[in-house]
Every structure is written in C-alpha cells, then in structure tokens.
Amino acid sequence: MTTDKSLQKKIQKLGLSDMSAQIYIFLLQSGGAYPSAIAKETKINRTTVYRILTDLHVKGLAVEVKKKNKLFYQLEPPVNLLAYTDMQIHLAQKRKKEAEQIFPDINALFEALPHKPTMRFFEGADQIVHFAYNDIYTQEGSYEICGWSNISEFQLSLPEDALDTYYQAYLDKGLSSRAFHQESEKYSRLQQRKTKYPQLFELQQQKYFKKDSFPYESQILIYGTDRVCIVTDHKETAVAFIIEDKIFHQMMKMIFNFSWDNYKE
Template identity: 30%
Template sequence: MEIKQKLEEIGLTGKKADVYLAILQLGKATVVQIAKKAQIKRPTTYDILEDLIAKNLISQSFSGKKRYFVAEPPKALKSLVKQQEQKIDQLMPELTSLFNINPHKPKIRYFEGREGIVQIYEEILKMETKEQFYIGSIQEMVDVLGRDYMESWVKRRIKAKIISHAIRIKSKEMPIGEWSAGKEYLRELKFFPANIKEDITNLIIFDNKVAIVSGLAEGYGVIIESKELATTLKYIWRVVWGVSKSK
C-alpha cells in the first residue's frame, strides 16, 4: 500500500497528503516551493497548509517577509488519530440513542436551543392522529420561540385541523385571542389546580410520541417515540385534566 493511500485512510485526504509529503521531503520551505513540489496551485496549497497547522502536523516561521513551513516529527500523526477518536467519543451518546437493534425499543432524540425546539414544534404539525395533549406554559414557549412564531404555529395547527387539549398554568397565561379555548381555535383548555410559580417543562403527547420542551433557562427538548410511554402519560394527563379548573 502506498504511503499516500495510508495517509488518506487516517484523514489526510486528497491533496492534503500530497502537500504533507512534499513538506516532509523539502524540510523548511516556502509555499511556492511546496506548491511546486506537490504540483498543486498556490491558493489551494495555502488552504491546505492552514489545515495542517491546525492539525499540529506542521509549523511555520518567518524570516524577514518570507513565511516558511516545516513538518513536525511524523509521530505527530498519532495525535491526528487521537483527535478522530475524541470526535467519535463525543458523537457516541447521540449515535447510541439512535441505534435501534430492537424494533420495539423507544427512539429518543435530543434537541438543543431555539432551532432544535422549532424542529420539535414543526414535527408536531405533521402528526397523523390530529390530536395533541398538552401540559405547560404558553408564556414560556413564547419566551423561547418568539410571539410571531408561536402565533404562526397556532394558525398552522388550526389549518392542519389538529385539536389541542391543553392544561396550562394560570399565573403564566397569555392574553386572550388565539390562545383561548373554543371551536374556532380547535382547543379545549383547563388550568392547573395549583398556582405554580416555578419554571416547568412543557409536555406534548401526540401520535405515539412524547415531546418534552424546557423553558428559556435550559433551552432543550426531547422527543421519545414509545407507544407505551405515550399511552401511560395520556392516562396521567386525563387524571390531571379531571382535577383542573376551567377558569
């Protein structure tokens, strides 16, 4: 197996391997010398050199106005492999959560920040059952996603003919309007029997999925796809609905 092919296998793909080999052979060299040796255009060589510096495979120095590059000892390549292993380790929790060897195993997906929470709400609009069971605070979702987005989302929910069964917190309630109960809003609405002042996560049950969405302070969301969990939480939701207040 050629040296270049081996370098490509550990991450120095394409012309990066050519530039790295050229520097190894030249020793201390300018970008013009390296580009000529590697038979690569100078602008491309500059980009590759910056990448190799970032990978700690080469270093640079200056003599007057000239910029020189020199390769680090080849054992520095081991650090490149370690960097790849670290990236894999960072990905492992998320990849493990997606791995579904058991067809009945719940699927768990994690979302972060406003963009992630928007993805959750957009997925809710694509539900098949056209019915959601909600517990939480509209005010907190407005704080996270913005009033314009939430107003637009409610209109799209109504257009999609999705019925909302909502249990909300009276002390964190929004003004009347699209947040109200009524047939025109396709919403049943009750309020928690207790006056909750603490921040709580929002819970949305739809299809065979459960979405958990935090407020602005923590800014995360989770969707768990599990028929058993969705069924269990619907029963709990109905118990809370039974003791909640209409006004």
C-alpha cells in the same frame, strides 16, 4: 489580498466548503496562482490547498496548467458554476429516487427490530422550533394534543411567523387540544397573539393551575399516536426531547385524562 467574504458565503451556499469557497474567490480575484502562493495568501496549509484544488478541478470549476514546469491553477469560466449546481440537483434527485426504491425494504427491517423506545434531543430555540415543534404539528391525519405548559416566556420569544405556522396547523389539519396552563400575565399576552385565528378558541380547551401546583418552566405535550415531547426552558438554554413509544404515549395520555377529569380549578 482581501477575500470578498460576502461573495464567499454565497458561493458556500452552492455546496462548496468554507476553504473551497475561499480558494475559489482567491483564484477569481487573482486570475490564477501557484499552490504555494494560494497557501501563503489564504493561510491554508499546502496539503489542504492541493486537495481542494484537485477537488475544484474534478468538479469542473478550476483548471490546472503547467507553467515553468509547475502546476498553475485558474478558474474555469463562471458558467461552469451553474453547470456544477445543475449537477448537484441532478444527483440529489437521483439519490432521492434510489432512497424511495429501497425505503420499503429498510422500513420492513426497522419494523422487525425488537421494540425499543426512540428518543431525540434538541438544544436551543432554533432546534426546538425547527425540529421538536415541527414534529408536534406535522403528524399524519387529525389528532389531539394534550399536556401541561408553563413556558409562556419562551413561547413569547419565538418568531411570530413560527407561532402562526402552529396555529394554522390546527385549522389545516383539524387538530384540537386540551392543556393545563399557569394563569399569568405572560400567558395572557400569548393568548392575544391568537386573536387573528378566532377558530382556535373552539379547538383549544384549557384549564388553569396556580404557580405552586406546577412551578417548573416546562412543557409536556402528548400527541399523534406515539409521541411525547418535553420542553424545559433552562436559564442557560432551552432543551427538548421527544420520546417515540406507543406504550409510554398511552400511559401519559391516561395520566393526563385522569388529571383533566378530576382537576378542580
């Protein structure tokens, strides 16, 4: 029996694991089966099949009945799948409230720890877009972003809606920036994407360096009150890391200001 892969993926999105969704679909298509038959058809080992069937039973998605003194499994009515997702929402909301209640205590303990810089690492364009760049544009309040940038090719490869989100953040949050860029055809193309946000040109100050002055395909951004993000466009895959430390942030800002004030194009 061929499993409906498309439907299986949709069921996975409701919170079931890959194998749980596979067994759910098998029971749906077969009308019910013994664990041995499920294991044979799905090629999932029998011990795992029993564990998943028990889990589906506990979740109210499958029912076990005895046939010929053996346990036989079939699905509960599909409406139970809706009830299961409602329960997931309820549990998530409950956990969120519990997290909000204990947050002040946890945060107080965290703040009392000896000072240590925090570093987070991200690999690949997706992680850089969703985590590193998202962090850059979502700090509290209005602030300035400063840095050096020579990754126009990487930025041109990003989805246009992602760039639009960053540009819009400048306007919504009142952000501003000062940055050094390598003057190139690729950077000119990147600038053209901003034409639908004419206000950006007033919020973003730029100075240009020659290729020999900063040959690395990297970006260093200083932002918020304590963050520095470094992105490197390696040939294999782009990587980024964020350092969260007030002293390091202040040192980098001091170096940037010195470079900015003394740089002659």
